[in-house]
Amino acid sequence: MSTEEKSLNFIEQIIEEDLKNGLSNDKLRFRFPPEPNGYLHVGHASAICLNFGLGIDYQAPVNLRFDDTNPAKEEQEYVDAIKRDVAWLGYQWDKECYASDYFQELYDWAIEFIKKGKAYVDSQTSEEIAKQKGTPTTPGTDSPYRNRSVEENLDLFERMKNGEFKEGTHILRAKIDMKHTNMLMRDPIMYRILHKHHHRTGDKWCVYPMYDWAHGESDYLEQISHSFCTLEFLPHRELYDWFLDQIYDATKIRPKQREFARRNLSHTVVSKRKLLQLVEEKHVTGWDDPRMSTISGMRRRGYTPTAIRNFAKTIGIAKRTNLIDVSLLEFCVREDLNKIAPRVMAVLNPVKLVITNYPEGQEEWLEAENNPEEAVMTYRKVPFSRELFIEREDFQEEANKKFFRLTLGTEVRLKNAYIIKGENVVKDANGNITEIHCTYDVDSRSGSGTEASQRKVKGTIHWVSIAHAIPAEVRIYDRLFSHESPDGNKEIDFKEFINPNSLEVITGYVEPSLQTAQNLDHFQFQRLGYFCADKDSSTEKLVFNKTVGLRDTWAKVESKE
């Protein structure tokens, strides 16, 4: 009964208003239109969640359209990666489209433009054209070729298409207004000559449409009702509408472009160009490096589709410039992982613990909860023996009042096992601890129901049996940028920004149940953080990537004495 009044964001309000004004719900259609010139990143994830989310909410189809109008930058590899990423996020597109599917229609329309005197061939250099274009504060001037005859334009444009000219010698321009306050309306370029192989159309074309001439028309051909893009395209809207005016058939849906602010994330870069630079300059191992903000990087890092979708939903949509703190993304990741990640024991910085009163050669397989958050609890067995590894930092000889873990003379519980008491330590010549000796209370086994097993001790620590533990490579990631992400459009030197300690590779020991860990399964190494298994083809070893740390307060508490 209590249908919560959901507040609509401004995008939903636009749609609601259109529906109220007579647009039929079954005419709704959205699209996500990436250029296949790189991998998708967390910013695209927002756009994907917006468009596909609207599709789900309104039960409307969403097209996946590749904006492949520039063969110089686009590759099939990127098309494949984009499809994989959108699908991984959990969305299904209605039609898979390509701007290149429309090259013929666009060409035919361009001929009509010429015939109607709406377009002309300009034969100046790009420098001359740029000069005539003026600046945001000064008007442009007409090209000397602006008033060529229709016949000459038709002839020239056909010869451009037929490959008779070199790149840069001629372009087709829309004839609008060189003095327009919006620079995009100053006779924008519709076609340029590019003798490049296109990943889909091969060598069929050597004239390629520009974004502005292809995008709205693609929306129109696909009968997209709402075309959402980022705010930097806002000045393009006037041109989008002008092009549509020339070809629009009133019996059809006229697509509407609306803009929202792109999302910026602190401590990271959200720009394909900069991500490409990181890859090319080898600051990272590739587009799917777990430190990258790409969707494939986040996948390898262990972020889940649910977490990313919740993040997108939480940050919402608006029109103001923003810088979202990564801690919100990390919260979303923890929130999801807490529910689904099995708790397992692992020791990353081991020190040997010997239980002196535990029989030599004896082993027990103890029952352990997989995840206390589970609705129906499941269990696994973990091996216990006389010699264990524990985390080096879980032991201190001298007890601080706020230190709840193992010290000499105090009791602590080994998770899922027994209560032990620290007795003494063995040190090497340099005074480093090499072994800790302790005794255990045989009646204190977890779940045994004995009085001793009910006893409260102030700390619980984690362990693995040395004889049974499996060595694993563990990759600990830190933020790629230690302070703020480099911003602006100018060339940047990443060396000034990159955190040199963003990757640490260590060898840890994990409980044997992880031997069968599948690629990208999630785990909580108890008290250490969330991790995922990453199969590395170059090694037989188990490899784990640290996804995100736990929200840990002990360091803070202990530092306050």
Added chain:
RNA sequence: UGGUCUAUGGUGUAAUGGUAACACUACGGUUUUUGGUGCCGUCUUUCUAGGUUCGAGUCCUAGUAGACCAACCA
């Protein structure tokens, strides 16, 4: 020396002329066989100045600040 867009706690987003709220962060308390989780709480908000109105975060005007616009990129 132009045009367009934007302005709500440290961060992000709501409030659609009628009690400024939700989440994150930070901090405190509590539960806990994870210093995790859960639960409870605290701190911190409408850019400025006018105007319209019984009433303005919301509408209007001006100012201020930020963003975008001069690729044969998208």
